[in-house]
Amino acid sequence: KAGVTQTPRYLIKTRGQQVTLSCSPISGHRSVSWYQQTPGQGLQFLFEYFSETQRNKGNFPGRFSGRQFSNSRSEMNVSTLELGDSALYLCASTGGWGGTEAFFGQGTRLTVV
Amino acid sequence: LAKTTQPISMDSYEGQEVNITCSHNNIATNDYITWYQQFPSQGPRFIIQGYKTKVTNEVASLFIPADRKSSTLSLPRVSLSDTAVYYCPGGGNNRLAFGKGNQVVVIP
Numbered sequence: 001k002a003g004v005t006q007t008p009r010y011l012i013k014t015r016g017q018q019v020t021l022s023c024s025p026i027s028g029h030r031s032v033s034w035y036q037q038t039p040g041q042g043l044q045f046l047f048e049y050f051s052e053t054q055r056n057k058g059n060f061p062g063r064f065s066g067r068q069f070s071n072s073r074s075e076m077n078v079s080t081l082e083l084g085d086s087a088l089y090l091c092a093s094t095g096g097w098g099g100t101e102a103f104f105g106q107g108t109r110l111t112v113v
Numbered sequence: 114l115a116k117t118t119q120p121i122s123m124d125s126y127e128g129q130e131v132n133i134t135c136s137h138n139n140i141a142t143n144d145y146i147t148w149y150q151q152f153p154s155q156g157p158r159f160i161i162q163g164y165k166t167k168v169t170n171e172v173a174s175l176f177i178p179a180d181r182k183s184s185t186l187s188l189p190r191v192s193l194s195d196t197a198v199y200y201c202p203g204g205g206n207n208r209l210a211f212g213k214g215n216q217v218v219v220i221p
Contacts, residue, residue, distance in 0.1 A: 004156075040213075041213065042211060042214055043157070043200065043211035043212070045209045045211070048209060088154070090157075092156070100145045100147055100162060101159045101162065102157075102159070103159070104155075104156025104157050105156055106155060107155070
């Protein structure tokens with residue numbers, strides 16, 4: 001069974017640009033959540049999608065957005081990139097609403113220069 | 114999201130038992146307690162889950178008191194490869210709140 005796949009693995013962008021990251025969950029999983037991880041800040045929750053609907057949202061500015069498609073694949077978009085957006089972005093999928101075990105991808109390392 | 118609280122960092126020598134405690138002040142009746150392990154530049158991975166009392170698997174043991182307001186992850190005889198960050202998000206909606214976790218550094 002394939003794991004959670006995130007693409008791309010590494011990305012370098014310039015301030016002011018926008019970026020789209022992709023996450024393909026484990027087959028059959030309908031919930032996808034996104035996290036930002038920076039040194040010293042741990043895993044900060046961005047948002048969660050279930051069946052194409054955003055179910056939970058963390059405390060991030062509106063520049064961070066996401067969506068989920070009918071096949072459960074999810075994308076997150078960051079517009080008007082800032083240097084502080086440089087981070088490891090992780091997504092996780094769970095088997096259903098309230099599923100207790102989250103499976104994480106390897107992450108996308110975004111560097112904003 | 115209600116966050117759990119954990120200490121930030123701890124060191125341990127190889128072969129010792131390491132115990133990490135997490136507070137779950139807002140845990141709901143139906144919530145499970147789950148622990149994850151994260152190595153550098155990788156996503157966290159599930160290691161153990163429990164509801165009450167004690168759960169043991171090949172990686173760790175999890176102790177949960179009767180009031181379920183805390184949990185303790187026990188890593189027996191740690192090795193250098195156990196150096197990682199350990200997280201204990203809550204259950205239910207709080208399963209998404211990972212926080213800063215607990216850095217365990219195993220020293221030779």
